[in-house]
Amino acid sequence: MPVSSFPERGRRSGRLSAGRVPWLLVLPALLGLGFLVLPLAGLLVRAPWSALGARLLSAGVRDALLLSLGTATAATAVSLLLGVPLAWLLARTGFPGRRVVRALVTVPLVLPPVVGGVALLLVLGRNGVLGRYLYEWTGYSLPFTTAAVVVAQVFVAMPFLVISVEGALRGVDRRYEEAAATLGATRWTVFRRVTLPMVAPGVLAGAVLCWSRALGEFGATIMFAGNFPGRTQTMPLAVYLEMQRSPEAAIVLSLVLLAVSVLVLVLLRDRWTGTP
Amino acid sequence: MRLSRLAAPLCVALAACACAPGTSEQDGRTLTVFAAASLTEVFGGLGERFEEEHPGVTVEFSFAGSSALAEQLVRGASADVFASADTATMDRVVDGVGVSLGPEVFARNTLQIAVPPDNPAGVGSLDDLAADGVAVVLCAEEVPCGAASRTVLEAAGVAVEPVSWEEDVKAALTRVRLGEADAALVYRTDVLSAGGGVLGVDFPESGEAVNDYAIGVVDGGPEPGLAAEWIALVASPEGEKVLTDAGFVLP
Numbered sequence: 001m002p003v004s005s006f007p008e009r010g011r012r013s014g015r016l017s018a019g020r021v022p023w024l025l026v027l028p029a030l031l032g033l034g035f036l037v038l039p040l041a042g043l044l045v046r047a048p049w050s051a052l053g054a055r056l057l058s059a060g061v062r063d064a065l066l067l068s069l070g071t072a073t074a075a076t077a078v079s080l081l082l083g084v085p086l087a088w089l090l091a092r093t094g095f096p097g098r099r100v101v102r103a104l105v106t107v108p109l110v111l112p113p114v115v116g117g118v119a120l121l122l123v124l125g126r127n128g129v130l131g132r133y134l135y136e137w138t139g140y141s142l143p144f145t146t147a148a149v150v151v152a153q154v155f156v157a158m159p160f161l162v163i164s165v166e167g168a169l170r171g172v173d174r175r176y177e178e179a180a181a182t183l184g185a186t187r188w189t190v191f192r193r194v195t196l197p198m199v200a201p202g203v204l205a206g207a208v209l210c211w212s213r214a215l216g217e218f219g220a221t222i223m224f225a226g227n228f229p230g231r232t233q234t235m236p237l238a239v240y241l242e243m244q245r246s247p248e249a250a251i252v253l254s255l256v257l258l259a260v261s262v263l264v265l266v267l268l269r270d271r272w273t274g275t276p
Numbered sequence: 277m278r279l280s281r282l283a284a285p286l287c288v289a290l291a292a293c294a295c296a297p298g299t300s301e302q303d304g305r306t307l308t309v310f311a312a313a314s315l316t317e318v319f320g321g322l323g324e325r326f327e328e329e330h331p332g333v334t335v336e337f338s339f340a341g342s343s344a345l346a347e348q349l350v351r352g353a354s355a356d357v358f359a360s361a362d363t364a365t366m367d368r369v370v371d372g373v374g375v376s377l378g379p380e381v382f383a384r385n386t387l388q389i390a391v392p393p394d395n396p397a398g399v400g401s402l403d404d405l406a407a408d409g410v411a412v413v414l415c416a417e418e419v420p421c422g423a424a425s426r427t428v429l430e431a432a433g434v435a436v437e438p439v440s441w442e443e444d445v446k447a448a449l450t451r452v453r454l455g456e457a458d459a460a461l462v463y464r465t466d467v468l469s470a471g472g473g474v475l476g477v478d479f480p481e482s483g484e485a486v487n488d489y490a491i492g493v494v495d496g497g498p499e500p501g502l503a504a505e506w507i508a509l510v511a512s513p514e515g516e517k518v519l520t521d522a523g524f525v526l527p
Contacts, residue, residue, distance in 0.1 A: 126411075127455035143456050144411065144439035226440025226451075227416070241443065244343045245418045 117223025168202020341444035378492030
């Protein structure tokens with residue numbers, strides 16, 4: 001994203017050293033660029049453009065898209081409620097075992113999501129370690145519900161928010177917080193009136209990362225929430241299952257996800273380049 | 277420098293192979309078998325047998341929903357043998373890629389209701405699957421067990437709203453094994469393969485949907501010779517015994 005703030009420098013140096021381009025760097029770079037861009041271009045080439053409108057308006061696509069947008073937003077909201085305090089705890093307090101806690105928070109970041117789905121099922125399932133009591137006492141079973149989709153998404157996406165917010169918290173000048181404290185503000189007031197506004201860009205960036213990750217969640221969702229149209233079948237699940245029945249429909253769904261991703265990047269670009 | 281250091285022992289190894297012609301042609305060969313998820317146990321067992329009979333040959337399996345495998349093959353995945361859980365899915369590969377030596381029907385399978393050992397919802401018939409509060413999982417209709425499930429449910433006139441459409445039959449079975457679902461429509465063979473993990477409940481309408489398992493050598497695969505031998509093993513008395521032991525019916 002910050003690339004756009006250096007256009008002039010790039011142009012100038014490019015003109016000056018045109019004869020000494022290090023091909024050993026440029027060739028792999030172009031290869032890498034092609035590798036990232038070509039598959040998406042292929043998606044556009046193979047898209048059934050003539051039938052696109054009708055397919056986009058079909059009830060199946062609409063249900064999956066609404067479910068995906070709704071669950072990803074709910075997962076982001078939950079991640080904000082729980083993740084920001086967690087990030088604050090990691091950045092601002094020195095409790096024993098903090099490094100272990102930070103390592104634990106990052107585990108879902110590197111864990112294959114499908115493993116997360118298995119773990120969630122074994123703990124929160126109807127027969128799970130905790131889910132069993134929930135079911136016995138209330139008759140409520142979490143798997144196969146929309147709530148399960150949100151739980152799976154929070155599990156895989158919240159670490160992105162925590163890491164992002166913790167980084168932002170470590171980056172701010174603590175003298176403002178100390179000044180507020182010496183003027184009599186409580187820790188809660190300092191957090192709310194001083195800290196939070198200062199890390200707002202970091203929170204926003206983390207929330208967007210978290211939202212995008214939740215939107216793309218597949219493995220943990222299909223494992224923990226199952227697959228039912230309108231209830232737990234999010235866009236990625238729909239893409240996977242449509243690929244077996246009608247590849248054209250899968251391509252249309254993929255295009256929608258691609259469009260949403262590009263839209264998020266465009267919105268973010270303005271926000272991020274606008275902040276110092 | 278580094279390459280030549282590697283190359284020297286390689287040459288020695290190659291020379292050694294040349295002295296023993298009996299083994300040289302089979303060294304490091306791989307037979308790739310794409311098979312329906314419900315064949316996991318049977319083919320896994322036959323694979324060990326095949327590797328014993330063909331030293332130096334490795335059998336690699338990809339077990340998944342038949343339609344997912346068919347889709348991969350049509351999109352250019354490389355495999356020597358394809359075994360699908362119904363003939364309609366095999367036909368997609370016959371049309372899209374081409375199949376020599378077959379396709380041949382080598383086994384039949386019917387559906388059973390799988391329930392957890394304690395059968396918490398008291399499922400005893402297809403009708404019970406439609407009762408309120410019974411968490412049923414079905415195979416997605418794109419895969420053969422899903423198509424078969426729809427056939428029997430339609431024949432019985434039972435409308436079931438599942439809690440989830442699973443992508444293959446093993447996924448549906450796992451939901452019941454873990455106790456997350458009260459019942460699933462799976463193949464009789466899957467119930468047997470789960471041992472005591474699930475109970476099978478017979479229902480009279482199962483005869484409405486008999487799945488014919490078809491096998492064939494995929495055109496363009498790297499090992500057509502080994503593929504033919506694999507199919508011969510499946511059709512041999514030994515193969516037939518493994519199939520019937522697992523609950524399949526021979527055609």
